[in-house]
Amino acid sequence: MKQRQAATDVPEAQDIPSIIRPYGDTTGDAMVQMSFTLPVPAGRRAEIAALRLAGQMGLDPASVVHSKPMGPNFTFFIVYGKVNHLIDYAGIEVPAGREYPLLAAKEVDLAIRTVLNRRLVVVGACIGTDAHTVGIDAILNVKGFAGEKGLEYHREIQVINMGAQVTVAELVERAKAENADAVLVSQVVTQKNAHIHNTKQMAAAFHDAYPTAVGPGMGRPLLIAGGPRFDTVTEEELGVDRIFGKGTTPGEVAAYLVHALLPNWIPSEPS
Amino acid sequence: MTKLDLDPQVVRKARRLAERAAAPIIEMARTHTTVSVERAQLRLGGLSGADSDGLPWVNHLVDAVRDQVGLEHGVALPVWDALRNEPYDDLAGLARAAALGAVTFRIPKGSDADAAAELARRSAREGIGRVDRRRAERDTMLREVGDPAQPWIYLIVATGDIYEDIPQAQAAAREGADVVAVIRSTGQSLLDFVPEGATREGYAGTYATQENFRLMRSALDDVSKELGRYVRLTNYASGLCMPEIATLAGLERLDMMLNDCMYGIIFRDINPRRTFIDQRFSRQIHARAGIVINTGEDNYLTTADAVDAAHTVVVSQLLNERFGKEAGLTDRQLGLGHAFEINPAIPDSFRLELAHAQLVRELFPDAPLKYMPPTKHMTGNVFAGYLLDAFFNLAGIMTGQSIILIGMMTEGIHTPWLSDRDLALENVRYVREACGALAEDFVPRPDGFVVQRARQVLSESVDLMERICDDTLLTAIADGTFGVTRRPADGGKGLDGVIERADAYLNPVIDILDSEDPHAAAGGVPTPAGSARE
Known part of the structure; x- marks a missing residue:
């Protein structure tokens, strides 16, 4: 399966140069653009500072194509330049794709019905001070996201959406009371790394609350964190089973639930 | 102004239905x-x-x-x-x-x-007298310093630290902001007390406190005098302490307050009864203080689809208008909200936006409408986002919106950088200057796409309002009519803080607010007897 995917996803090797540079309008021109602000008054001296920065970033030659004062003490710059870096593209391993197949809604329900023989219970919440329920609602509410219905839509999934500003203790208590198969938390607010801190705290609390658990679905719920800014951390660092990023659709989450909680399910061949 | 040729009978019917839907809620708030x-x-x-x-x-x-x-x-x-x-x-x-x-x-x-x-x-x-004097103070400043022309440019600061907010707000005013909103710390709406003093720590915003209000208003007074135009200050009368925050806003001369009739219920899971009771008092105070309220209909479109749910925005606006007027707010104090949130990938999305924006403009001709920029379809492609914000600004100018919140091309990536704000202002300045009085020339073709769409949304609004009247508003909220979120009347936070009044209930503040014209004192504020203790 993976081989077939690799064969279709990656074009013929001879089409791609093995060493690459950025492309402006000519192969190998290595042109990039960037914008930034310096905390100094606009003027020739500020421009020299901007060019020094560009130089230290490896842009040579660089040119300031736009500079604009923003109040008396700040200047905004747009800089173009040629980078001197080379990227060994051939040395980059093709990253693994999604490790599970997407499933139609009917297929998800069938899997749960067949393997579990009861409804799969999902408890979701925005934890900590975060009041932005956009993400969790997009995944859980019937309304869904990107044209896909949310998990509530599934006949075989029981959704408990606790909403915003739920404490970790409340979440753990509810998950236990409902015998949750999976717990979804959404974190949007990133100020002072609140999303990382909150999620770690949540994961730790669940691991404490289910001390004898062997793994997700084996003595404890599957722990899923979602949010737009989790791209700097790994599942292991947070203590969760899975992180979903920006643009995740309910269908991807539903398919993951089947993959992680019902590993013995074999989807029927598409007819 | 009837570019859409809306049927006045249908409009009257919509308002009558809103009045009917609101009546039992108002009765509950009064008791x-x-x-x-x-x-x-x-x-x-x-x-x-x-x-x-x-x-x-x-x-x-x-x-x-x-x-x-x-x-x-x-x-x-x-x-x-x-x-x-x-x-x-x-x-x-x-x-x-x-x-x-x-x-x-x-x-x-x-x-x-x-x-x-x-x-x-x-x-x-004495307390009401203090609020009256703050209102008179604002009227004097508007006369002496100058009142900017609409549309007002509305910018947000949100550092968490009031002493960082102040220079940012002043810089924003110098760059062209007519209204500065200090976003609250996200945790605040669920606190059942108002924090005290100047605060320097908050999550994605700065706590609303009386001292923070005073510091920011005073800083904006300074910059208003420097610029020769009165810069308005906005905060949030919402959450469990809505009545107290409204009161502090009146005491510290804030100018606009976010105060939606259902926002807390739907987006913060605050108990519906608590919200409606708190809200009536808050709006009475706002009316008396000459504060413009901003409603939160834009939020519905962040969870619901902006085309499918367009009529829920109108229904909510009609309800907000009814609750507001009953509490003494004038049309000029009703900053009804709406937003530019239609998926740009669908065909004719800009025409649909124009239809919705023009409909709201014509339904509420005297209200200072607050128009919110795209957030849901800002993808991280800052260049496309900048273009979408320009179209938003254009729609705002073409349809004569009153308060335009400035969209950031980095929406959804991080809180605005200094340069984001500067570029956003450059965007709106260009559109405003380039278009001038384009709203005069924008006359949709009779029975054309825009006119038809506006009529359709209005008619769907009337249908929904009829259903709400039949089922009661509390049931409609419980059924997830607004923002696709279900909120039962006895669920949510804060219900234990609701108390039915006894026959001998006394609240002299409410007695004054219920019995007096809130605007009578404006202009010639009498000094109440015994006010020397202020």
């Missing part, structure tokens, strides 16, 4: 009180400050009264009765003692009740 309404009365009476743990004295005092004699009679009688009988000079002294359990409260009877009521009335009159 109940909440812990925060009672605390607001004490704040108007001049009680401020908090214990060493930060719990305000108004909370201590109201809790103590509640524990001993309940709140169904209101705090006025037991509190001012205790002030008469106990050796405390003022509310602060009484509250400190009550916090230690050293005060015995009672519901006074007969001449004791009359005497306590008289003291409470005097305190309420």
Whole structure:
């Protein structure tokens, strides 16, 4: 399966140069653009500072194509330049794709019905001070996201959406009371790394609350964190089973639930 | 202004239905009180400050009264009765003692009740007088410093630290902002107390406190005088302490307050009854203080689809208008909200936006409409986002919106950088200058796409409003009509702070707000007797 995917996803090797540079309008021109602000008054001296920065970033030659004062003490710059870096593209391993197949809604329900023989219970919440329920609602509410219905839509999934500003203790208590198969938390607010801190705290609390658990679905719920800014951390660092990023659709989450909680399910061949 | 040729009968019907849907809610608000309404009365009476743990004295005092004699009679009688009988000079002294359990409260009877009521009335009159004087102060500044032309440019600051917010707000004003909103810390809406003092730590925003209000208003007064135009200050009268925050806004001359009739219910899971009761009091205070409210319909479109749910925005606006007017707000105080949130990938999305924006403009011709920029379809492609924001600005100018919130091309990536704000202002300045009075020339073709779409949304709004009238508004909210979120009438946070009023309930602040024209005092504010103590 993976081989077939690799064969279709990656074009013929001879089409791609093995060493690459950025492309402006000519192969190998290595042109990039960037914008930034310096905390100094606009003027020739500020421009020299901007060019020094560009130089230290490896842009040579660089040119300031736009500079604009923003109040008396700040200047905004747009800089173009040629980078001197080379990227060994051939040395980059093709990253693994999604490790599970997407499933139609009917297929998800069938899997749960067949393997579990009861409804799969999902408890979701925005934890900590975060009041932005956009993400969790997009995944859980019937309304869904990107044209896909949310998990509530599934006949075989029981959704408990606790909403915003739920404490970790409340979440753990509810998950236990409902015998949750999976717990979804959404974190949007990133100020002072609140999303990382909150999620770690949540994961730790669940691991404490289910001390004898062997793994997700084996003595404890599957722990899923979602949010737009989790791209700097790994599942292991947070203590969760899975992180979903920006643009995740309910269908991807539903398919993951089947993959992680019902590993013995074999989807029927598409007819 | 009837570019859409809306059927006046249909519009009248929509308003009649809104009135019917709102009636039972208003009746509930008139017969109940909440812990925060009672605390607001004490704040108007001049009680401020908090214990060493930060719990305000108004909370201590109201809790103590509640524990001993309940709140169904209101705090006025037991509190001012205790002030008469106990050796405390003022509310602060009484509250400190009550916090230690050293005060015995009672519901006074007969001449004791009359005497306590008289003291409470005097305190309420003084408090309302302070709000009236702040309003007069604003009117004077608007005359002397100058009132900017609409559309007003509305910018947000949100650092969490009031002392960082101040220079950012002043910089924003110098760059062209007519309205500065200080976003609140996200945790605040669910706090059942108002924090005290100047604050320097918040999550994605800065706590709303009386001192923060005062500091920011004073800084904006300075920059207003420097620029020769009055820069308005906005905050949020929402959450569990809505009545108190509204009161503090009136006392510190804030100019606009976010105050939606259903936002807290739907997006913060605050109990529906608590919200509606708190809201009526808040709006009465806003009316009296000359504050423009901003409603939150834009939020529905962040969870629901902006095309499918367009009519829920109109329904909510009609309800907000009805609740607002009943509480004494004028059309010019109704900053009804809506947003540019249609998926740009669908065909004719800009025409649909124009239809929705023009519909709202014509349904509420005298309201200072607040138009919100795209957030849901800002993808991280800052270049495409900048273009979408320009189209938003264009729609705002073409349809004569009054308050335009400035969209950031980095929406959804991070809180705005200095350069994001500067580029955003450059965007809106260009559109505003380039278009001039383009709204005059924008006349949709009779029976064309825009006109038809506007009529369709209006007719769907009337249908929905009819269903709400049949089912009651509380049921509609419980069924997930707004923002696709279900909120049952007895669910959510804060229901335990709702109390049915007894026959002998006394709240002299509400008596004044219920019986007087909130705008009579504006312009020629009488100095109330005995106000020397301010």
